[in-house]
Amino acid sequence: MANQRRDAAIVGIHEYPLRVAPGRSAMQIKVESIKAALEDAGLKWSDVDAIYDTNDGEGGGGLGMAAYLGLSPTVIDTTAVGGSSYEFQAAHAFRDIAAGKANVAILSYGSTAASSRRAIGTGGATGVGLPNWQNNMEDPYGMITVGNYALVARRHMHEYGTTTRDLAEISIATRLHATRNPEAVKAMSDLQFVGTGEITVEDVLESRMIADPLHLLECCMQSDGGGAVVIASADVARGTRKPPAWILGTGEATKYRQNGGDITTSAGAQSGPAAFAEAQVRPDEIDIAMIYDSFTITVAVCLEDLGFCKKGEIKDFVKDQRLRFDSPLKPTLNTDGGGLSSNHPGMRGIFLLLESVRQLRGESTSQVADARLAVAHGNGGALGGSHSGGTVILARD
Amino acid sequence: MPSRPQPRFPEPHTEPFWAAVKEGRLTYQQCTDCQTVVFTPRLVCTSCGSDRLPYRDSSGEGSIYTFTVVRQNRNPVFAEMGAYVLAWVDLDEGFRMLSNIVGAADPTRDISVGQRVRVEFEPQESGDYPIPVFRPIA
């Protein structure tokens, strides 16, 4: 632990509280969140010298954000790799700050996916935009997001004997955490979930099949929402309002369909070990695992790839309700209620950072006693095709 | 007759592939310099960067690497089709292709990983291009 870096920390966070926000634009959600995150940190507007952006909503990327906010940043980074963009951006802010290029960085996200009824999971629109080398080979076949992930789940079940009962443990633990988070309960209610209470294995098994073998209760919601993160240098972090959540290590990777490739292994198998090596910690030391839960299979594959268990052994790893916040075993999974039951406006990566920090500060609604180390792992794109994996390891003082 | 979305042009990468489909041929690329099989169509070899990537005809036979039965798709074309099988097919020449598996009486029971399949070029109600789909080999 002695050589662990303390170059940059997350010092300010904000999660937009609503999951249905009619009349609000994505840009407004981003800007409100940035303002609140800076207040959370106790920093001034003029302290910001670096902007990281995914070009989401109608923000216009790093350039547009600078213009809207009236800032003159020394670093602009418009990294857009889907849902893992925020882990990639945190990695970039970490190294930009360590290199002395910036002192106070902001990341933000806003989306009105629910209010604008954007088709994400069960898709729909083909033949939109210009034809290209990818969509011309996919459009005729009705490839939709949930179908893509189902292809991974099917192969995982075939190779390792994983069952829906095993994957359901992920839905169950995540829902338990959601029932303890008032914003998640309101989200489920506002989005007209059939039930907003705890769920059982049978509930998952009996929920509607969307794309075999994935059931409705294995799929994330589709909400509005957003948030912001402030990352600062060690010098700045010493004077902020809340305890810093230090970035100890990061990893970035991509993966895509390959002839003869293994669909059950994700980009996390590359980004995870890189992040753990840089952070000088082991997976079994991690208290909080904030893993992108677009679907249950995403969590299963990523937990394996990050090294929490061996490939194919998730069915044993999830036993005995170990993923719950009150389990004596590490790690605890998605304590905010996840994308399955709290918040998924399209790119969930930022919420993984937000809840990691809440845990390390002791502010979670499903607080794990003495949480010291968290990993945020985002998966962007589509798990069964081209995707990105971004891993960020965080620690409190 | 189905009316799947058609490939759209101009799109220079995929034009040769779809031109061959029109003639009833399923094609892939193979690198002249290192023999790597490349799919989907592109300008450079994914192993060595060579641009010597001639097209070859596939036998059209392979096995199902993984599949799903999609029950819900908001696209009207696929909504009308009902439950359909989406699959990655490993062709015998060594390339993996996204497609649909057709011809199963009950796709939730009759399709399995590893099952042998053969390509067929499914005529479409509208558009110039048949779509290559796969059917289990009896």
Ligand SMILES: [Zn+2]
């Ligand atoms: Zn080559």
